[in-house]
Amino acid sequence: MTLLEISGLTLDLPGGERLLHGIDLSVNEGxxxxxxxxxxxxxxxxxxxxxxxxxxxxVVTGTVLVDGHNVPTMSSKELLGLRRSTxxxxxxxxxxxxxxxxxxxxxxxxxxxxxxxxxAGRARERAIEMLAAVQMPRPEEHLRxxxxxxxxxxxxxxxxxxxxxxxxxxxxxxxxxxxxxVTTQAQxxxxxxxxxxxxxxxxxxxxxxxNLAASLCERVYVMRDGRVEEEGSARQIxxxxxxAYTRRLVxxxxxxxxxxxxxxxxxxxxxxxxxQVRDLAKTYPGRGRESVRALANVTLEIAAGEALGIxxxxxxxxxxxxxxxxxxxxxxxxxxxxxxxxxHGRPRRRADRLDRARKVxxxxxxxxxxxxxxxxxxxxxxxxxxxxxxxxxxxDICSRALTLLDNVGLASTQAEALPRTxxxxxxxRVAIARALxxxxxxxxxxxxxxxxxxSVQAQVLEVIxxxxxxRGLTLLFISHDLAVVRTVCxxxxxxxxxxxxxxxxTADLLTNPQHEYTRLLIDxxxxxxxxx
Amino acid sequence: xxxxxxxxxxxxxxxxxxxxxxxxxxxxxxxLAAITLAAIFAPLVAPYDPDHIDFTAIYANPGWAHWLxxxxxxxxxxxxxxYGARTALLAPLVVVIASTFLGVVLGLVAGWRGGWLDAVIGxxxxxxxxxxxxxxxxxxxxxxxxxxxxxxxxxxIAYAPFVARLTRSLVASERARPYVAAYRxxxxxxxxxxLRRVLPNVAPTVGAQSTLNFGYVLAELAGLSFLGLGVQAxxxxxxxxxxxxxxxxxxxxxxxxIIPAVAVVIVVVAVNVxxxxxxxxxxxxxxx
Numbered sequence: 001m002t003l004l005e006i007s008g009l010t011l012d013l014p015g016g017e018r019l020l021h022g023i024d025l026s027v028n029e030g031x032x033x034x035x036x037x038x039x040x041x042x043x044x045x046x047x048x049x050x051x052x053x054x055x056x057x058x059v060v061t062g063t064v065l066v067d068g069h070n071v072p073t074m075s076s077k078e079l080l081g082l083r084r085s086t087x088x089x090x091x092x093x094x095x096x097x098x099x100x101x102x103x104x105x106x107x108x109x110x111x112x113x114x115x116x117x118x119x120a121g122r123a124r125e126r127a128i129e130m131l132a133a134v135q136m137p138r139p140e141e142h143l144r145x146x147x148x149x150x151x152x153x154x155x156x157x158x159x160x161x162x163x164x165x166x167x168x169x170x171x172x173x174x175x176x177x178x179x180x181x182v183t184t185q186a187q188x189x190x191x192x193x194x195x196x197x198x199x200x201x202x203x204x205x206x207x208x209x210x211n212l213a214a215s216l217c218e219r220v221y222v223m224r225d226g227r228v229e230e231e232g233s234a235r236q237i238x239x240x241x242x243x244a245y246t247r248r249l250v251x252x253x254x255x256x257x258x259x260x261x262x263x264x265x266x267x268x269x270x271x272x273x274x275x276q277v278r279d280l281a282k283t284y285p286g287r288g289r290e291s292v293r294a295l296a297n298v299t300l301e302i303a304a305g306e307a308l309g310i311x312x313x314x315x316x317x318x319x320x321x322x323x324x325x326x327x328x329x330x331x332x333x334x335x336x337x338x339x340x341x342x343x344h345g346r347p348r349r350r351a352d353r354l355d356r357a358r359k360v361x362x363x364x365x366x367x368x369x370x371x372x373x374x375x376x377x378x379x380x381x382x383x384x385x386x387x388x389x390x391x392x393x394x395x396d397i398c399s400r401a402l403t404l405l406d407n408v409g410l411a412s413t414q415a416e417a418l419p420r421t422x423x424x425x426x427x428x429r430v431a432i433a434r435a436l437x438x439x440x441x442x443x444x445x446x447x448x449x450x451x452x453x454x455s456v457q458a459q460v461l462e463v464i465x466x467x468x469x470x471r472g473l474t475l476l477f478i479s480h481d482l483a484v485v486r487t488v489c490x491x492x493x494x495x496x497x498x499x500x501x502x503x504x505x506t507a508d509l510l511t512n513p514q515h516e517y518t519r520l521l522i523d524x525x526x527x528x529x530x531x532x
Numbered sequence: 533x534x535x536x537x538x539x540x541x542x543x544x545x546x547x548x549x550x551x552x553x554x555x556x557x558x559x560x561x562x563x564l565a566a567i568t569l570a571a572i573f574a575p576l577v578a579p580y581d582p583d584h585i586d587f588t589a590i591y592a593n594p595g596w597a598h599w600l601x602x603x604x605x606x607x608x609x610x611x612x613x614x615y616g617a618r619t620a621l622l623a624p625l626v627v628v629i630a631s632t633f634l635g636v637v638l639g640l641v642a643g644w645r646g647g648w649l650d651a652v653i654g655x656x657x658x659x660x661x662x663x664x665x666x667x668x669x670x671x672x673x674x675x676x677x678x679x680x681x682x683x684x685x686x687x688x689i690a691y692a693p694f695v696a697r698l699t700r701s702l703v704a705s706e707r708a709r710p711y712v713a714a715y716r717x718x719x720x721x722x723x724x725x726x727l728r729r730v731l732p733n734v735a736p737t738v739g740a741q742s743t744l745n746f747g748y749v750l751a752e753l754a755g756l757s758f759l760g761l762g763v764q765a766x767x768x769x770x771x772x773x774x775x776x777x778x779x780x781x782x783x784x785x786x787x788x789x790i791i792p793a794v795a796v797v798i799v800v801v802a803v804n805v806x807x808x809x810x811x812x813x814x815x816x817x818x819x820x
Contacts, residue, residue: 328716362714374732387719
């Protein structure tokens with residue numbers, strides 16, 4: 001039976017801009033349907049229309065039938081009933097979705113006590129039952145806890161439990177695992193699958209991750225610019241995409257399957273190491289709490305022209321390591337040696353500062369924050385050139401900056417653009433050009449592509465591999481995403497809780513992992529290939 | 533683990549706050565510009581010498597000869613208003629510039645360096661904030677004598693903490709941003725980053741706050757002159773004019789006192805409207 005039937009849904013802003021252009025979508029009982037798209041494709045808006053959460057004063061046409069009732073024409077009282085018992089939603093960020101001042105118990109029982117008029121005891125029993133259903137270890141204890149006492153993954157389970165208390169027949173999940181680590185994501189997905197089967201709910205799963213959609217869902221809708229681009233079974237979309245856009249999207253989505261296109265470790269004789277990290281350790285003293293060990297005895301080495309991947313989940317110390325290598329933080333113990341020169345403390349003199357900058361440069365995670373908002377793309381690169389080449393004259397600096405921007409695929413007209421007028425991918429290219437302007441011996445990229453859409457990520461990765469081919473750049477590539485690391489790095493290191501647990505060539509690491517944590521990491525990655 | 537990026541859904545929520553063309557803003561700018569121009573070109577604009585005593589025009593009613601009437605000594609109120617605008621606008625302007633400079637220096641040092649320096653400057657500002665600006669100005673007059681110079685210096689110091697606190701918090705939050713770390717990694721010196729890159733980024737918000745200070749300073753300096761501690765007779769000044777005209781109120785001659793009072797209110801309101809709007813447009817809202 002059809003649970004959700006959206007047909008011809010359009011949405012216009014009060015200003016007249018059209019954001020959704022006639023969406024047709026359906027979800028049957030007990031079925032899991034994925035809504036896939038890049039940012040700005042309108043997938044979240046479509047999801048919000050199902051629960052009547054659309055922005056005020058927007059103009060909606062078409063129908064959104066949930067269990068036979070049309071949502072856009074509902075009164076607020078009918079909407080309340082819909083949200084209480086028929087459809088529920090799980091959001092991306094569980095911390096934003098739960099009142100931080102109330103306990104988990106309040107969160108779960110409130111709707112039952114106030115909405116359904118249940119007694120406190122009965123609601124409590126139901127809450128405990130739900131927490132047990134989402135695999136929370138100590139349901140009774142959790143009821144008394146506050147959101148800040150739980151990790152992101154635990155909170156997301158609480159959110160799911162909260163969505164399920166009203167026994168909804170349709171569950172809408174908007175990127176429920178995007179903010180989570182891959183191992184946590186695997187657990188959350190397990191919970192969702194179990195609950196769907198136990199309740200024969202319909203589930204609409206919104207994600208930007210094609211692999212995830214394919215591994216979880218029976219049918220997939222691909223959205224782009226407010227339109228449904230393609231619809232079909234997960235297998236069909238992944239193996240035989242019909243439209244050019246879906247084909248590009250599938251091609252751009254990195255997988256952890258060994259396909260033979262990964263960079264090979266060079267067979268040349270032992271090359272000079274560019275970076276040597278020896279027994280690096282750092283502990284942050286906890287104020288009134290336990291101190292946090294960020295790094296413990298980390299030792300690694302990168303040879304000239306090599307790309308080393310560092311893989312780990314949040315809290316593994318990989319970013320701390322990057323910040324120490326570029327000198328933004330000082331280690332408690334251990335050495336960082338770049339080009340046979342050891343680093344000591346903070347540079348005092350100008351010559352030291354410039355010398356250090358020429359040894360190593362960094363591309364930061366968030367291109368929205370790592371560019372000075374007031375400096376144009378060209379100025380950002382020129383700044384770096386002027387500092388390191390005071391002998392160059394203005395026109396030379398300008399032309400060099402344009403060449404650098406051109407190398408990363410930016411047109412000369414974009415040199416005058418401020419960061420806020422550039423897209424995420426363009427910004428990250430500016431950041432790369434800025435780092436390359438200094439011609440460093442080593443480039444550190446800290447989650448440099450994780451904030452980008454897959455197709456943009458593919459372009460940025462392409463830029464990086466081109467530059468590596470042309471200049472023989474030595475690269476330290478930090479990422480949580482094994483699939484991306486596979487396409488970039490010859491060798492990889494897996495980190496957990498500040499320690500290196502395994503180090504091998506990337507291909508070996510993926511096909512023959514030695515450490516149990518590496519195995520867990522690899523098994524947690526959703527795979528499209530798993531679908532028959 | 534990627535952060536949520538601004539998606540279509542968020543843009544929709546933001547776009548519902550459409551900006552209207554703001555009439556009060558336009559009017560404020562026109563009024564302030566007119567008064568400023570009149571003050572600058574006072575000798576050309578004013579119909580009379582502001583100190584010219586005309587016994588035939590004592591408490592003259594508004595008319596063709598005296599547009600806004602005349603005071604107890606028959607001096608033309610309009611001319612005195614125009615000349616009075618010079619001290620009324622110039623003195624607060626000096627205070628705003630001086631207090632902004634002082635506050636930005638203190639705030640930048642405290643916010644950028646942090647640590648003990650931040651703590652020391654923070655306590656110093658707390659002490660200064662405990663005294664009302666007017667009180668500090670009166671103390672300065674008591675120590676250094678009447679006139680505008682002592683109060684202007686005192687007010688510059690008294691208003692610096694407001695600017696300094698805002699600058700400090702803005703700089704401290706900018707300092708934690710990745711773009712500052714990126715400059716460091718590129719090899720730029722800390723002082724250069726603070727002065728050439730961070731300061732311009734916080735300047736608009738600080739400037740908006742300083743603009744708002746202008747109105748308060750103007751009102752307080754006028755109050756000082758009213759008390760007879762600021763601008764001294766016979767120089768034309770709005771505050772002093774209200775003071776001089778008090779006697780007339782008993783006799784039923786309200787205009788010479790009311791006109792400068794209304795002028796003070798109009799300018800203060802106009803400046804605040806402009807300041808609020810500017811800080812709104814920058815996106816920081818009204819800093820508190």
